[in-house]
Amino acid sequence: MNELAIHLRKDLKLLTSDSMFVIFILVMAVTSFIVALSTCAGYVQQNTWGSSVVTKASLRALQTSALVSYWGTVGGLLTALFMGASAMAMGAEKESGMSRYTFSHKIRGPVFYLSKLLVILFMIAIAMVTALVAYVVVFSFMDVPMLDLGSLASSMVFPFLCVLVFASLGLAISALGTKKGAMVAAAIAIFFILSVLSPISISMGQVAAIRADPNLTYENYTEALPLEYQLLIYGNPMVLAYGSTYLMGTTGTAAQLFDLTGGVLLAAGFFVAFTALGLVLFSRERLERPWSERVRRLLKRA
Amino acid sequence: MSPTNPALSCTGLSKTYGNMFTKGNVHALDKASFSIQEGEICGLVGPNGAGKSTLIKLVMGIEPKDEGTVDMSGLDPRVALGYVPERPTFFEDLSAYYNILYFARLTGAPDPEGTSRKLIDEFGLKGRGDDRVSSFSKGMKQRLAIARAVVHSPKVLIMDEPFSGLDPGMMIELRGLLKGLKNSGMAMLLSSHELNEIDQLCDSILFIKGGTIIRREDLDAPRPRTAVQLTLETPSEAVVGALSRWSKRAVSGDGRVITVEASREEIPDIVAEAVRAGGRVVEFRPAQVKAEDLYAEVFHTGVVT
Numbered sequence: 001m002n003e004l005a006i007h008l009r010k011d012l013k014l015l016t017s018d019s020m021f022v023i024f025i026l027v028m029a030v031t032s033f034i035v036a037l038s039t040c041a042g043y044v045q046q047n048t049w050g051s052s053v054v055t056k057a058s059l060r061a062l063q064t065s066a067l068v069s070y071w072g073t074v075g076g077l078l079t080a081l082f083m084g085a086s087a088m089a090m091g092a093e094k095e096s097g098m099s100r101y102t103f104s105h106k107i108r109g110p111v112f113y114l115s116k117l118l119v120i121l122f123m124i125a126i127a128m129v130t131a132l133v134a135y136v137v138v139f140s141f142m143d144v145p146m147l148d149l150g151s152l153a154s155s156m157v158f159p160f161l162c163v164l165v166f167a168s169l170g171l172a173i174s175a176l177g178t179k180k181g182a183m184v185a186a187a188i189a190i191f192f193i194l195s196v197l198s199p200i201s202i203s204m205g206q207v208a209a210i211r212a213d214p215n216l217t218y219e220n221y222t223e224a225l226p227l228e229y230q231l232l233i234y235g236n237p238m239v240l241a242y243g244s245t246y247l248m249g250t251t252g253t254a255a256q257l258f259d260l261t262g263g264v265l266l267a268a269g270f271f272v273a274f275t276a277l278g279l280v281l282f283s284r285e286r287l288e289r290p291w292s293e294r295v296r297r298l299l300k301r302a
Numbered sequence: 303m304s305p306t307n308p309a310l311s312c313t314g315l316s317k318t319y320g321n322m323f324t325k326g327n328v329h330a331l332d333k334a335s336f337s338i339q340e341g342e343i344c345g346l347v348g349p350n351g352a353g354k355s356t357l358i359k360l361v362m363g364i365e366p367k368d369e370g371t372v373d374m375s376g377l378d379p380r381v382a383l384g385y386v387p388e389r390p391t392f393f394e395d396l397s398a399y400y401n402i403l404y405f406a407r408l409t410g411a412p413d414p415e416g417t418s419r420k421l422i423d424e425f426g427l428k429g430r431g432d433d434r435v436s437s438f439s440k441g442m443k444q445r446l447a448i449a450r451a452v453v454h455s456p457k458v459l460i461m462d463e464p465f466s467g468l469d470p471g472m473m474i475e476l477r478g479l480l481k482g483l484k485n486s487g488m489a490m491l492l493s494s495h496e497l498n499e500i501d502q503l504c505d506s507i508l509f510i511k512g513g514t515i516i517r518r519e520d521l522d523a524p525r526p527r528t529a530v531q532l533t534l535e536t537p538s539e540a541v542v543g544a545l546s547r548w549s550k551r552a553v554s555g556d557g558r559v560i561t562v563e564a565s566r567e568e569i570p571d572i573v574a575e576a577v578r579a580g581g582r583v584v585e586f587r588p589a590q591v592k593a594e595d596l597y598a599e600v601f602h603t604g605v606v607t
Contacts (some may be wrong), residue, residue, distance in 0.1 A: 006404065006407045006408055010396075010400075013396060014393060017395045018395060096391040096394075098393065100364060103364075104363065104383075104385050105405065105408050105409055106378060106409070
C-alpha cells in the first residue's frame with residue numbers, strides 16, 4: 001500500500017469516526033433544503049407577479065436565475081463553512097502532537113498534506129451533491145419543465161471552484177499554527193476581509209476605468225481597468241463567486257470579469273498557490289531541517 | 303553484547319536554541335557522544351533541564367541538530383529507531399488496533415494486520431484491541447505506546463520517561479515488557495527520573511548535566527574495589543574500629559550496618575576481623591552499585607544512609 005493510501009485511509013477513518021461528520025452532513029442537507037425552498041418560493045412569486053405572458057423561454061430564464069441565486073447562497077455558505085473546517089484540518093493532530101510523532105517515521109510531508117486535501121475534496125463533493133439533490137427534489141415538485149442536466153452542472157462549476165479554493169486556503173492556514181481555535185479565527189477574519197474587499201475593489205475599479213477613459217461604460221470598463229485594480233480584483237479569490245452569473249448568462253449587459261476558461265485558470269492558479277503556501281508552512285512540521293534552513297545553509301557555504 | 307557492534311552510535315551532537323532576535327542562546331546539548339550495543343539498556347539520567355529530552359529529540363530527528371552524527375550501522379534512524387515520547391499521543395477516537403496498524407503500514411512492517419493483532423495480545427491488551435484509545439487507562443496507553451513503537455522491530459527503542467505517572471503494579475508490568483524486548487536483542491535508551499527502575503533494568507547509565515554527558519557508568523563492569531556491607535546482630539564500636547583500615551563509606555543510623563570499600567580478595571579478611579573484634583555477623587554481601595548512589599556522586603547531592 002503506498003503512503004498516500006495509508007494516510008488517506010487513516011484520515012477518512014478519523015473523519016467518519018467523528019460524530020461531527022454526521023452532524024455536518026445533516027446540517028448541510030437541511031440548510032440546502034431550506035435555501036432551495038426559499039429560492040423556489042421566490043421563483044413562484046416571480047411567476048405569479050411577473051409578466052402575464054408566460055413562455056417556456058421566460059420560465060427557463062427565471063429558473064436559471066433562481067438556480068444561480070440558489071448556488072450564490074449555498075455556495076457562499078459552503079465556502080465559509082469549508083474555509084473554517086479546513087482551517088481545523090491539521091489542528092487536531094498538531095495540537096495533540098500526533099503529527100510530530102507521525103513525522104518521527106519515514107514519511108513525506110507533502111503526501112501527508114495531500115491526503116488532507118483529498119479528504120476535504122471528498123467532503124466538498126458530498127456537500128455539492130447534497131446541495132444539488134436538495135435543489136432538484138424541491139424544484140421537481142414544480143409543475144414546470146426542469147432545467148437540463150448541462151445547465152445544472154454548469155451552475156455548479158464556479159461554486160465548486162470557489163469552495164475548493166477557499167478550502168485550500170483554509171488548509172494552508174491550518175498548517176500555520178498548532179491551536180485549532182486560533183486558526184479558525186484567522187480563517188474567519190481572512191474570509192471576512194476578502195468578502196468585503198471584493199465588491200469594493202470591483203466598484204472602485206469600475207469608477208477608475210471609466211474615469212481613465214470616459215468613453216467606456218459599465219458594459220466594457222474592463223478594457224481600461226488600471227493594473228492596481230486588476231491586482232486587487234483578480235488577486236482576491238472571492239471574484240470567483242461571480243463566475244456562475246457569467247457562465248449562466250444572468251449578468252445582462254454588464255461587463256464580465258472573466259470567461260469560463262479564464263475563471264477556471266484563475267481558480268487553478270489560486271488553488272496551486274494556496275496549496276504551495278500550505279506545503280511551505282507545513283514543511284516546518286517536518287523533522288528534518290526545513291527547506292528554508294537548507295537554503296540558508298547553502299547560501300552560507302557559498 | 304559485542305563491543306564492536308553498536309546498535310546506536312552518536313558523535314558530537316550539539317544543539318543551541320535561540321536566533322538572531324533572542325538575547326542569549328541556550329546551549330541545550332554540547333558535543334554529546336555515546337554508543338549503545340545490541341541488547342543493552344542504557345539509562346539517561348540527569349536533573350531537569352539537563353538536556354535529556356533534547357538529546358532524544360536529536361537522535362530521533364524531531365529537532366534538527368546543529369552538529370554531530372547519529373549512526374545506526376548506516377540505516378535510516380527513522381526506520382531503525384522506535385520512539386516512546388514522554389507523553390504519548392494517539393488517535394483517541396480510533397481503536398488501539400488501528401493506532402498500531404497505521405504505523406505498521408507506514409513503516410512497511412510485514413503482514414501489518416497480523417503484526418498489529420499480535421502486538422495487541424503480547425502487550426496485555428487482548429480483548430481491548432477494538433476499543434477506542436480514549437477509553438484506556440494511563441498504563442494501557444503506555445503499553446500501547448511501546449507496542450506502537452516496536453511495530454517495525456526497530457534496532458533501538460528510545461523512551462522518554464516511560465515510568466512517569468504509573469502505579470507500582472504497572473511499573474512492574476512495564477519492566478517485564480522491556481526485559482522481554484531486551485532479550486530479543488533490542489537496544490534501549492531510557493530517560494528516567496525513576497532511579498529504582500534504572501537500577502533494575504539498565505546495563506549502563508549516561509549522566510548528563512548542562513547539556514554535556516559527564517559520565518558513563520557500566521553497571522555490570524567488573525570493579526577493582528567495591529562496596530561491601532556487613533550487618534551485625536548488635537551495634538559494636540569495636541567492629542567499626544577494627545575495620546578502620548578499609549576506607550569506610552557509611553554506618554547506618556542504628557550502627558548495625560557498616561559499609562566499607564574493599565577489593566574482592568579482602569572480603570574474607572573483613573569478616574574475620576569483624577568476628578575477632580567480637581561482632582556477631584548476621585549478613586554479609588557486596589553492596590550493589592546503586593543508581594541513586596552514583597547520581598549522588600555525580601551530581602554531588604546528599605546521600606541518606
